[in-house]
Amino acid sequence: MSDSTIKVILSETKKRIPKPEELEFGRVFTDHMFVMDFEDGKGWHRPRIIPYQPITLDPSAKILHYGQSVFEGLKAYSSKEDDILLFRPEKNMERLNRSNDRLCIPSIDEDFALKALKQLLEIDKEWIPKAEGTSLYIRPFIFSTEPYLGVAPSTSYTFMITLSPVGAYYKEGINPVKIAVETEFVRAVHGGTGYAKTGGNYAGSLKAQVNSEKKGYSQVLWLDGNEKKYIEEVGSMNVFFKINGEIVTPALNGSILDGITRDSIIQLLKHWGIKVTERKISFTEIYEAYHAGQLEEAFGTGTAAVISPIGEFGWKEEKLILNNGETGEVSKRLYDTLTGIQKGELEDPFGWRVTV
Known part of the structure; x- marks a missing residue:
């Protein structure tokens, strides 16, 4: 990491948090997201938490043509004491790096990624639903951004973490x-x-x-x-x-x-x-x-x-x-x-x- 200080820019507006009965899976996203960039020669840099927003990509960005991307999925829960709980999050970051290796994507600092995730959760903790069968789904992902049509690993990437309050993945819930x-x-x-x-x-x-x-x-x-x-x-x-x-x-x-x-x-x-x-x-x-x-x-x-x-x-x-x-x-x-x-x-x- 060339820069380990996470810059925080808070959203000036707050989105409406859906009621538990309104939740589907992966349709609604919280107010903020984590972003970090990679460039050859600079490494991972410019970590930041910013308002959730669209991203801009060059039409020739490699992700759009060759699909060089990886992702993870984990959840956060709110305890009865209002603590934010994660389940084996270090395993997700370990697996993200195994995926990175297979896709020729530079590895991330797993401890720093967890630090960033925890900071993001603290900022958007009010989005963690408490009703039975609900949770806050966490999606870390990395994609290639170099604007070049040559078939070779990208020289630049973006790492992001977004959060989404969710209900059951299947409409059947715990039913078969x-x-x-x-x-x-x-x-x-x-x-x-x-x-x-x-x-x-x-x-x-x-x-x-x-x-x-x-x-x-x-x-x-x-x-x-x-x-x-x-x-x-x-x-x-x-x-x-x-x-x-x-x-x-x-x-x-x-x-x-x-x-x-x-x-x-x-x-x-x-x-x-x-x-x-x-x-x-x-x-x-x-x-x-x-x-x-x-x-x-x-x-x-x-x-x-x-x-x-x-x-x-x-x-x-x-x-x-x-x-x-x-x-x-x-x-x-x-x-x-x-x-x-x-x-x-x-x-x-x-x-x-x-x-x-």
Whole structure:
């Protein structure tokens, strides 16, 4: 960092803070945002908190042509004592740098980024909603800005953090969602960018997402890119299955996102003494377990939804209905426990919770 002093320019006007019942996911943004720039030879510099506003880009900026960008997602909560709480934020900054490395973007100072985030939260803390199922979503992101059409890493970048008060990611909330198993398109392959949080991964997933929504499904379940056989992840979540009392989730293989909620769930299950296994698992195995009466639950995990029970899989022309479309016991316990830790309502035996 060539400059570690964060300049603050406060907004002269205040936007109306929406009521909890008005909140959707990612539609409304707070009064301020954090911005920092990078240039070759200068490094990261000019950190500032300024009023939320549009950005100006050169038409030839590399982000518009080659998609060199990364992002993160985490949440802030307000405790009953009005403390601002974060959940394992250092893991998000670590993962942001892993994504940076894959996309040839200069690394950030993780401690400084957390300092900037905390300062931004203090300024906009009145935006943190308190109602059940709500939170303040945090979106750190970096994009290339050099005005040059040559295919090479950019020499300049912008790092930003914006804040958005949100309700449930899925309209179903904690109620089970319907997931379509994708058999035509693939999300990622080994050696690609699947483990990075980069915009191109999500742009490439939209066609399958749109097709599945037309059939009444909330998301798609991606299979591996080579054989279209092994389960990888859901569009916005990692995925878990309860088979004969054992929790199984796909092992990280370079094309699956290393979810922070995923890691937290694995630790929580082991803490409870529940067997959890990370391994390759085909959807054929899930199909056979379902018809044998051994598939007891399935759920997705991610920052946006936290825990999302899965009530139905659509595979080829068949519908696999789980738990009569109701939330499973483990899914509910995990959701209640993790959100309780995040909001400061339950003991945190892991030291995950950070008070701003």
